[in-house]
Amino acid sequence: MMNRLQDAFTSQRDFINDAGHELRTPITIIQGHIDLLDDASPEVAETIAIVQDELDRMGRLVNDMILLAKSEQPDFLRLETINIAVFAEELFHKAQTLADRDWKLRQHGQGVLVADRQRLTGALLNLLNNAAQHTQPHDLIELGVAVQQQQVRFWVRDRGEGIPLTEQNRIFERFARVAHTRRRSEGSGLGLAIVQAIAEAHSGRIELGSKPGHGSTFTLVLPLDPPQERSHAAHFNR
Ligand SMILES: Nc1ncnc2c1ncn2[C@@H]1O[C@H](COP(=O)(O)OP(=O)(O)OP(=O)(O)O)[C@@H](O)[C@H]1O
Numbered sequence: 001m002m003n004r005l006q007d008a009f010t011s012q013r014d015f016i017n018d019a020g021h022e023l024r025t026p027i028t029i030i031q032g033h034i035d036l037l038d039d040a041s042p043e044v045a046e047t048i049a050i051v052q053d054e055l056d057r058m059g060r061l062v063n064d065m066i067l068l069a070k071s072e073q074p075d076f077l078r079l080e081t082i083n084i085a086v087f088a089e090e091l092f093h094k095a096q097t098l099a100d101r102d103w104k105l106r107q108h109g110q111g112v113l114v115a116d117r118q119r120l121t122g123a124l125l126n127l128l129n130n131a132a133q134h135t136q137p138h139d140l141i142e143l144g145v146a147v148q149q150q151q152v153r154f155w156v157r158d159r160g161e162g163i164p165l166t167e168q169n170r171i172f173e174r175f176a177r178v179a180h181t182r183r184r185s186e187g188s189g190l191g192l193a194i195v196q197a198i199a200e201a202h203s204g205r206i207e208l209g210s211k212p213g214h215g216s217t218f219t220l221v222l223p224l225d226p227p228q229e230r231s232h233a234a235h236f237n238r
């Protein structure tokens, strides 16, 4: 029974991965043709802008699907030793380019962490981007980092609209978005599923504290050292 489930799961994952890669070719071809179009008339320019926007969205969606399909594979992570304080500073600079907000960095602790720098950056940028999307210009958004008991905690706190308790588990599911919010995101709803997959690949987890009207705090909790089997993949990747 377990084997059959595993097989079904593997074939679904392979299908998503293959379909994702196949979709990249038509996207590239459409992009090439859009680039060649003459946008002299305003109507054509307007149509091109819409098509371009949707094509960008499709491209992001395909990349996100491929990323999720890959996330369970042993070579998903490329582990390296990361200086936590330096990493947080770099991330904080990237956050500031996302939107005009009152960004604050709260550093508590230092040391090193063994993790995949790019995947970790991607996960935290997803959280920072979400915070920006659910707040107004000049609102406070905090990026925090704390080291305690062989764990590092990265948190992103906003004072935005918050998330109803009934939605707090659901939003981590693929394609899940909170309905009827003031600011509906333009994304596909894969962001938090990816953050969770990246946390779990590091044997970590994601925590959420949120209250409607008061804001949300998403915390990524990771072990400072990844477990043994992941280290194998890491050495192989180096
Ligand atoms: N900081 C936040 N404040 C309020 N709601 C949030 C916040 N972060 C996420 N959400 C809710 O959770 C939903 C899922 O978030 P997720 O990042 O997975 O998808 P998305 O942002 O809609 O799209 P994508 O990230 O794929 O571009 C969002 O649509 C939004 O309703």
Ligand SMILES: [Mg+2]
Pocket: 126, 129, 130, 185, 187, 191, 192
């Ligand atoms: Mg998102």
